[in-house]
Structures are given as C-alpha cells and as structure tokens.
Amino acid sequence: MNKVHFDKHRCKGCGMCVLFCPQKILRMSAGLNDQGFPYPELTDPDRCTACGMCFRMCPDCAIQVDKDGVKIKDKKETTDVTK
Amino acid sequence: MPTLKRTNVLTEVRTHYCPGCGHGIAHRLVAEVIEELGIREKTIAVAPVGCAVLMYDYFNCDMTECPHGRPPAMATGIKRTQPDKIVFTYQGDGDLAAIGTAETIHAANRGENITVIFINNAIYGMTGGQMAPTTLTGMRSTTSQDGRGEHGEGPPLKVCELLSTLDGVCYLERTAVSTPKDVNATKRAIKKAFQNQIDGRGFSLVEVLSMCPTDWKLSTAQSVDFVNNEMKEAFPLGVYKDKG
Amino acid sequence: MGEKILLKGNEVMCEAAVQAGCRFFAGYPITPQNEVPEYMSKRMPQVGGIFVQAESELAAINMVFGASLSGARCMTSSSSPGISLKQEGISYIAAAELPCLIANIQRGGPGLGNIRASQADYFQAVKGGGHGDYRVIVLAPASVQEIYTLTMNAFDWADYYRNPVMILGDGISGQMAEPVEILPYEPIVDLPAKDYILDGCAGRKPRVVKTLVLRPTDGLVTHNEHLQGKYKRIEAELSLCEEYETADAEIVIAAYGITARIAKGAARLARKKGIAVGLIRPITLWPFPSDAFAAVAKTAGQILTVEMSHGQFVEDVKLAVNGGCPVRFLGKGGGWYPTEDTILEKIESMAAASATIAKGEL
Numbered sequence: 001m002n003k004v005h006f007d008k009h010r011c012k013g014c015g016m017c018v019l020f021c022p023q024k025i026l027r028m029s030a031g032l033n034d035q036g037f038p039y040p041e042l043t044d045p046d047r048c049t050a051c052g053m054c055f056r057m058c059p060d061c062a063i064q065v066d067k068d069g070v071k072i073k074d075k076k077e078t079t080d081v082t083k
Numbered sequence: 084m085p086t087l088k089r090t091n092v093l094t095e096v097r098t099h100y101c102p103g104c105g106h107g108i109a110h111r112l113v114a115e116v117i118e119e120l121g122i123r124e125k126t127i128a129v130a131p132v133g134c135a136v137l138m139y140d141y142f143n144c145d146m147t148e149c150p151h152g153r154p155p156a157m158a159t160g161i162k163r164t165q166p167d168k169i170v171f172t173y174q175g176d177g178d179l180a181a182i183g184t185a186e187t188i189h190a191a192n193r194g195e196n197i198t199v200i201f202i203n204n205a206i207y208g209m210t211g212g213q214m215a216p217t218t219l220t221g222m223r224s225t226t227s228q229d230g231r232g233e234h235g236e237g238p239p240l241k242v243c244e245l246l247s248t249l250d251g252v253c254y255l256e257r258t259a260v261s262t263p264k265d266v267n268a269t270k271r272a273i274k275k276a277f278q279n280q281i282d283g284r285g286f287s288l289v290e291v292l293s294m295c296p297t298d299w300k301l302s303t304a305q306s307v308d309f310v311n312n313e314m315k316e317a318f319p320l321g322v323y324k325d326k327g
Numbered sequence: 328m329g330e331k332i333l334l335k336g337n338e339v340m341c342e343a344a345v346q347a348g349c350r351f352f353a354g355y356p357i358t359p360q361n362e363v364p365e366y367m368s369k370r371m372p373q374v375g376g377i378f379v380q381a382e383s384e385l386a387a388i389n390m391v392f393g394a395s396l397s398g399a400r401c402m403t404s405s406s407s408p409g410i411s412l413k414q415e416g417i418s419y420i421a422a423a424e425l426p427c428l429i430a431n432i433q434r435g436g437p438g439l440g441n442i443r444a445s446q447a448d449y450f451q452a453v454k455g456g457g458h459g460d461y462r463v464i465v466l467a468p469a470s471v472q473e474i475y476t477l478t479m480n481a482f483d484w485a486d487y488y489r490n491p492v493m494i495l496g497d498g499i500s501g502q503m504a505e506p507v508e509i510l511p512y513e514p515i516v517d518l519p520a521k522d523y524i525l526d527g528c529a530g531r532k533p534r535v536v537k538t539l540v541l542r543p544t545d546g547l548v549t550h551n552e553h554l555q556g557k558y559k560r561i562e563a564e565l566s567l568c569e570e571y572e573t574a575d576a577e578i579v580i581a582a583y584g585i586t587a588r589i590a591k592g593a594a595r596l597a598r599k600k601g602i603a604v605g606l607i608r609p610i611t612l613w614p615f616p617s618d619a620f621a622a623v624a625k626t627a628g629q630i631l632t633v634e635m636s637h638g639q640f641v642e643d644v645k646l647a648v649n650g651g652c653p654v655r656f657l658g659k660g661g662g663w664y665p666t667e668d669t670i671l672e673k674i675e676s677m678a679a680a681s682a683t684i685a686k687g688e689l
Binding site: 125130137144145146147150153156160186 | 383387392395398529533535539
C-alpha cells in the first residue's frame with residue numbers, strides 16, 4: 001500500500017513535491033485534474049520512505065503521508081527529515 | 084494511522100493562490116501551530132488586503148479582514164478588549180511594510196501582545212506584480228521595469244532589522260518556506276510567536292520569505308532558487324530579537 | 328434629579344460615554360477636541376476600560392473597528408482634518424455593520440484651516456464621507472446637556488441599528504462649559520444580542536467579519552440593498568428635530584447645533600420687534616427630518632438657513648422644502664459664527680422685502 005496519498009483535485013500542479021522528493025520517485029501526470037492542472041504520481045511506490053518532504057512543501061495541502069508501518073530498507077533513505 | 088495530513092484548523096476550501104505560492108505553506112504552518120497549541124477556539128485572526136485577503140475562507144477560526152495596512156491597529160482593539168483571546172495578523176509586504184508601516188511600528192513599540200505573520204515575497208501579488216517595499220534592488224516589477232533602485236525607489240525595506248531597534252518588541256525572526264528545512268524552522272518560529280502571546284510576553288513577528296512564481300514570472304524551481312539565492316542574501320534569515 | 332456639575336462639552340461627552348458603558352477609546356490629539364482623549368486617558372482606567380493613544384487617526388478608527396467586532400462599546404473622536412483620515416475606517420465599519428461612536432468637534436477648513444468653530448463638515452458627515460453607498464447616523468447637539476443625553480442615546484442607536492453614529496459638534500459647544508445634570512444611563516431601545524462578534528469560536532461555528540464581497544457575483548449588490556433597507560428603516564424611525572414657535576411664524580430659521588442656539592436668541596429678539604419668527608432645528612442630521620421641514624414650509628412664508636459654512640446644510644433644507652416656500656441663506660466658513668444681531672439683521676431685511684412685495688411695490 002502506498003504511504004503517500006495525493007488529493008489530485010486539490011493539486012495546482014506546481015511540482016514542488018517533485019522538486020523536493022529525495023528519492024526522485026514523483027512525476028507530474030500527463031492528464032489534468034478538474035481544475036486543469038497536472039498532479040503528482042508515484043513512479044516507484046516501494047522506494048517511498050514516507051519522509052514527508054512532499055507534504056512539507058505542498059502549498060495546497062494535497063498530500064497525506066502515512067508514516068506508520070514504514071519498513072526500513074536502507075538506512076540512508078530513512079533519515080526522518082521532518083524532525 | 085496517517086501521520087502527516089492537513090489539519091482541521093484549515094477548512095476544506097481550495098485556496099485561490101497561484102501554483103507554487105508560499106502562502107499555502109505558511110497557512111498550513113499557522114494552522115498546525117494553532118492545532119498543536121489547542122487554541123483554535125480562542126483565536127481571532129486578522130486578514131490583510133492583498134493576496135491573503137481571502138484567508139477567512141481557509142481558516143476554521145474566527146476571522147476578520149481589515150483595511151489595507153491596518154491589521155496591527157485592529158488587532159490592538161481586539162486584543163485590548165479581549166486579552167484572554169489569541170489574536171494574530173497575517174500580512175503581506177505591501178500591507179505591513181508600505182501602507183501599514185506606521186501601524187506595524189507602533190503596535191510593535193507598544194508591545195501589543197499579538198502575533199504577526201509577515202509574508203515577504205518582494206512583490207505586490209494581488210494587483211499583478213508591482214514593486215513592493217521589499218522588492219530587491221535591481222529586481223524588475225511592473226512599476227520598476229528597469230529594475231529597482233535606479234529611479235529613486237530606494238533599497239528594500241528590512242522589517243526585522245528595523246523593528247529590532249524597538250525596545251517594546253519581544254520576538255523577531257526571519258525564516259523562509261523555500262526548503263523543507265526552512266519550512267520546519269518557520270513552523271518552530273510561528274509556534275514560538277504564538278507561545279509568546281499565550282505567555283503574555285508581547286509583540287512577536289515572524290517574517291517569512293516566500294515564493295511568488297506568477298508575479299516573478301519564474302517556474303516553481305526557479306522561484307525556490309530565487310528565495311534561496313537572492314532573497315536570503317538581501318534578507319538574512321535568523322532571530323533578530325528574542326527577549327527570552 | 329441627578330447631580331449638576333460644570334463641565335466643558337467635550338468632557339460631558341466623555342462622561343456620558345462612560346455612563347453608557349463605553350469601555351474602549353482610541354484617539355489622536357487635535358484641537359479643539361483634546362479634552363476628549365485627555366479625559367478618557369484618566370477616566371477609562373477608573374472604570375476598567377481601555378484608552379489607547381493611537382499613532383494616527385487611521386490607526387484609532389481601526390482600533391475602534393477591532394474593539395467593536397469584539398463586542399465592546401467603543402468610540403473615537405477627532406476634529407475635521409482628523410475625521411477626514413478616519414473616513415476609510417468609517418466606510419469599512421459601516422460596511423461591516425458594526426456599532427461605534429465617532430465625535431467630530433468641527434474646526435475651520437478646508438485643509439489645516441484653523442481651530443475656530445465651524446460647520447463645514449456637514450456634507451462629509453451626512454452624505455457618506457468615505458467611499459461607497461453608506462450612511463452614518465449623525466447627531467447635532469445644541470447644548471452641553473444635550474451632548475450628554477445624545478451621547479448616551481448614540482450608543483443605543485449604534486447597537487440597535489448596528490451602524491456607526493457620529494456626534495457632529497463644533498469648537499464652540501466642545502469648549503463651552505455649562506452646568507449639566509449627570510443622569511444615570513438607561514437604554515432607550517431594546518438592545519439586540521451581539522451575535523456577530525468575534526470572541527473565539529468555542530462551542531459554535533467560526534464567524535467572519537468582512538467587507539469584501541466577491542461571491543456570489545451579485546453578492547455586493549445584495550449587501551448594498553440590505554444596507555439601503557436598513558437606512559430606510561432608520562429614516563422612518565429616527566428623524567428627530569425641535570421646533571420653536573413655528574406655528575405662527577412668518578419666517579422660520581433653520582439651523583443646527585450651536586448655530587441653532589444663537590438663532591433661537593435671534594428669534595426671540597425678532598418677536599420683541601414684532602416679527603413672527605420661529606426655529607426648526609434638526610437633532611438628527613442624517614436621517615434628515617424632511618417631513619418636519621416640509622410641514623413648516625406649508626405655514627411659513629420664508630425659511631432662513633443659518634450655518635457656519637458657505638452652504639451645505641441649506642441644500643438638504645431646500646430638498647426637504649421642495650419649493651414649498653423660499654429658502655434664504657446666511658452663512659460663512661473659516662471660523663465665522665453668527666451673532667444674534669447678525670441673524671436679526673438678516674431677518675429684518677427679509678421681512679422688509681416681503682412687506683414690499685406684499686404691497687405690490689416690486
């Protein structure tokens with residue numbers, strides 16, 4: 001199950017989440033939401049560390065991150081930058 | 084259990100802010116602080132004139148909106164008559180540092196026990212990109228088309244530096260919302276500014292350097308770079324006053 | 328009977344405000360109203376109220392804006408140039424439908440003018456003053472005792488109609504000391520609950536006090552229609568005026584405030600000389616007591632408007648009289664004030680002219 005959830009209808013397509021994703025696993029969609037904006041998509045959900053960078057930088061509160069049950073795969077990738 | 088999600092202190096209304104605008108981040112941080120401090124039902128917010136004028140649609144607390152530049156005066160009237168409530172103003176650079184300079188300075192110097200969130204994006208956003216008091220030297224705007232500073236505009240006004248000379252002020256910090264680290268620092272500063280009011284310490288102001296991609300005519304990435312490279316140089320981050 | 332004390336008009340206004348429960352005052356020094364912030368700075372703390380000396384009139388009116396939306400009875404005062412600065416805030420407060428009292432102790436204008444008494448802010452007071460279609464209830468006391476009662480009433484009307492109220496005084500009545508009976512405050516209307524105030528949203532939905540109306544598209548049209556409906560109601564319910572010996576008067580003087588007081592003396596002198604002169608004195612300048620003026624115009628031969636300006640109030644008199652009888656004018660601005668003799672002289676010339684016309688000699 002994905003740890004990061006996008007409310008694509010709130011998204012304005014600014015791409016801030018893509019810019020700040022440390023894993024570089026986000027991209028903007030080819031399609032548009034009901035406001036006419038592209039929205040983020042996960043390219044590799046398994047590599048998401050639920051670090052919360054995208055949540056921190058989203059100006060539209062369009063992102064939710066579930067941090068519980070996050071498995072530590074690689075120590076380098078699990079530094080919690082939100083603290 | 085979701086651990087990072089939008090706070091209920093914000094309403095469900097989608098904001099009118101442009102893509103990549105820093106107001107949305109600042110709104111979320113203020114709302115999270117209100118939630119964490121448990122003060123939503125005691126809070127009265129004063130919105131400015133400018134891009135943030137519609138913030139009364141976005142916050143789930145008592146809200147008012149004020150003539151341009153007068154929020155610190157209005158907040159004075161609210162806080163003096165309701166000292167047990169939490170009163171904050173949220174103002175842009177035109178509102179706080181141009182038309183409302185007198186209200187800002189005097190509320191600060193009186194040590195009004197209020198919290199001021201000052202969003203500095205170096206431009207008039209709502210009216211379409213005119214020169215702000217904080218527009219950088221050399222920066223182009225629709226009213227400084229050859230770049231500020233060549234035609235008697237003067238250099239950008241540094242609010243934290245200016246207010247730091249006033250004995251009545253409790254707390255001044257300049258932060259940014261252009262990196263996750265800066266966002267975290269901004270939240271900490273906003274929380275401190277509200278806690279100061281709860282503790283009755285007096286006037287606290289957090290200046291937040293923020294992106295305005297639309298009126299800067301830059302992409303999201305370029306806007307972030309502009310804050311990190313240009314704005315932080317003109318407006319150094321840090322604590323300018325802390326009475327402790 | 329209440330206690331009688333000797334006080335200046337400006338001080339009496341303050342004490343009446345305190346008696347009526349005003350607990351917030353913000354102001355800025357300007358002559359000839361300085362007694363007001365001075366008195367309030369001492370008196371407010373005595374009753375648990377708040378006095379703030381603001382950095383400007385702009386700040387003062389917005390502090391009052393904040394106090395009013397907090398539910399406090401509140402006021403500010405100034406004199407002509409300062410009232411010009413307050414117009415921005417007054418427009419917003421009227422738009423937000425909040426109660427407050429604004430006192431204008433008028434001085435000579437335009438510009439910095441002088442510090443002598445004047446009535447040259449009439450248009451600004453009764454026609455709006457700031458931007459947009461709004462009205463402020465405007466009261467014109469003619470004695471220190473009336474300053475006392477009208478100030479207390481002003482707070483009731485402000486709360487009742489949720490509208491700013493202005494005391495339009497002048498440098499003479501503000502500075503003049505007279506014995507005044509300090510009567511206890513009794514509300515003259517059923518005061519509505521202040522269910523619009525911002526006091527934190529504990530146990531209720533959040534409230535918004537705002538004046539920007541963008542949605543729906545015709546929202547501001549609707550809001551304006553609502554305001555106009557309220558103004559119509561105020562016009563129907565609150566037009567006040569005093570008439571003095573108008574029933575048989577051949578000439579009726581129209582005047583307000585301190586000018587009316589001088590005019591009453593002139594009317595008495597005229598009666599002694601055998602000229603039947605009366606007085607009509609609006610107590611509310613907005614709403615204007617048009618019906619009373621129209622009625623007087625039916626019985627009077629002529630109306631003489633006297634004011635301390637070059638002709639502002641006279642326009643409303645003419646509108647109300649609507650051609651019912653000739654309306655003459657005596658007035659000057661810049662600190663000029665009429666004496667009883669000046670008015671009497673004008674009355675005598677009017678009486679002589681009408682006698683000549685009656686004889687068919689013209």
